[in-house]
Amino acid sequence: xxxxxxxxxxxxxxxxxTVTLSCTYDTSESDYYLxxxxxxxSRQMILVIRQEAYKQQNATENRFSVNFQKAAKSFxxxxxxxxxxxxxxxxxxxxxxxxxxxDKLTFGTGTRLAVRP
Amino acid sequence: xxxxxxxPKFRVLKTGQSMTLLCAQDMNHEYxxxxxxxxxxxxxxxxxSVGEGTTAKGExxxxxxVSRLKKQNFLLGLESAAPSQTSVYFCASSTPFYExxxxxxxxxxxx
Numbered sequence: 001x002x003x004x005x006x007x008x009x010x011x012x013x014x015x016x017x018t019v020t021l022s023c024t025y026d027t028s029e030s031d032y033y034l035x036x037x038x039x040x041x042s043r044q045m046i047l048v049i050r051q052e053a054y055k056q057q058n059a060t061e062n063r064f065s066v067n068f069q070k071a072a073k074s075f076x077x078x079x080x081x082x083x084x085x086x087x088x089x090x091x092x093x094x095x096x097x098x099x100x101x102x103d104k105l106t107f108g109t110g111t112r113l114a115v116r117p
Numbered sequence: 118x119x120x121x122x123x124x125p126k127f128r129v130l131k132t133g134q135s136m137t138l139l140c141a142q143d144m145n146h147e148y149x150x151x152x153x154x155x156x157x158x159x160x161x162x163x164x165x166s167v168g169e170g171t172t173a174k175g176e177x178x179x180x181x182x183v184s185r186l187k188k189q190n191f192l193l194g195l196e197s198a199a200p201s202q203t204s205v206y207f208c209a210s211s212t213p214f215y216e217x218x219x220x221x222x223x224x225x226x227x228x
Contacts, residue, residue, distance in 0.1 A: 009157075035216055043205065045219035091159060095215075103167055104150065104175070105217055109159040 002027045004094050006108035013082045014116050020067075021077045021111045023092030031097045034068065034075045035105070040088040048090070051075065087115045119143055121220035123208050129226045130198045138193040138223055140208030146218075148211045149191035151183060153204040154222075160207065166191055198227045
């Protein structure tokens, strides 16, 4: 079974600075997807970024980028030029491409990010 | 295009009461999911469905039942609510293999 580990329960960053959130996962599959979701105080789960395992290029969405290290099974999220609106809980998630692991997401336990003005 | 909607947004139940949470999606997604979110435990999958008329158990299915009679709707039932079921419940939908789209959540309190 796949597992996703977020070892940082809480992180803090100064506004306009850069912060990196860590995520590691365990899988025996070679093809899969990885995601970062943001959950602000409103509770709404918002997709931040997606990475396909077969792509060597790291995904980027504006100020958000990932460092995907397939061999190390590591998938970290970098937030550049942090803004007050980035304060939220961030979840890393894994989804396989076939069988039961392709039917659902496996989530980490989340990292709460605080942004200091 | 409303995406994923959940009804109700808040509910307070007494122990032993029953209720049904409704999830609806207008994106023609095959897959639908019910999660619960508790402090410090992230999201845990209760039940899910890969198509109309099919359901499967997730990580924490006990005390819950589901039905998927129509492709766009996924119902979560609590037959006899317990205080341990106090939580925030999220519904989500997706196409096969891709990201899930989440509803706004339902905060349920069982006293």
